[in-house]
Amino acid sequence: MKRIQWFVLILVLVGLLAACGGGSSSNESQTVAISGDVIAGEQAYIGSCSSCHGFDAKGLPGLGKDMTTSTFIDGMTEEQFVAFVKAGRSISDPANTTGVDMPPKGGNPALSDTDIINIRAYIFSLK
Numbered sequence: 001m002k003r004i005q006w007f008v009l010i011l012v013l014v015g016l017l018a019a020c021g022g023g024s025s026s027n028e029s030q031t032v033a034i035s036g037d038v039i040a041g042e043q044a045y046i047g048s049c050s051s052c053h054g055f056d057a058k059g060l061p062g063l064g065k066d067m068t069t070s071t072f073i074d075g076m077t078e079e080q081f082v083a084f085v086k087a088g089r090s091i092s093d094p095a096n097t098t099g100v101d102m103p104p105k106g107g108n109p110a111l112s113d114t115d116i117i118n119i120r121a122y123i124f125s126l127k
């Protein structure tokens with residue numbers, strides 16, 4: 001009888017370990033976790049991003065890139081997206097692909113982290 005109890009305990013422990021392993025893979029799916037407000041994001045997007053990225057976020061020739069098909073955006077967590085938009089991507093950045101500046105916060109210093117999170121939700125709603 002004692003042996004069976006040990007066996008059950010070990011099975012439970014193995015189950016718990018497996019659950020922890022599952023937890024780390026669910027972290028990866030947080031990459032596409034969206035928490036912003038799409039409606040507020042649309043307003044902020046129109047005000048701060050559409051002049052270069054277009055009203056449909058598909059980009060404008062010689063200005064911002066298409067965000068609806070951007071795998072770069074898909075690969076970023078919410079925090080990384082906020083950090084990226086705050087920093088922008090100047091032409092001196094080796095990652096710059098267009099030779100055109102992406103200004104910090106799209107050139108709007110008043111943009112808050114919440115605004116950027118909402119903008120991200122809006123962009124994902126267009127994808």
Ligand code: HEC
Nearest residue numbers: 048049052063064070072096097098099100101102105106
């Ligand atoms: C003055 C023009 C301009 C404005 C305004 C602007 N961007 Fe950009 N953005 C760019 C340019 C140019 C690039 C491409 C830079 C490069 O060559 O890699 C870019 C790239 C990006 C990228 C990277 C896309 C990718 O696939 O590499 C993101 C994300 C982005 N912008 C988000 C925003 C957001 C959000 C806003 C509004 C807050 C915004 N941008 C406002 C010009 C702008």
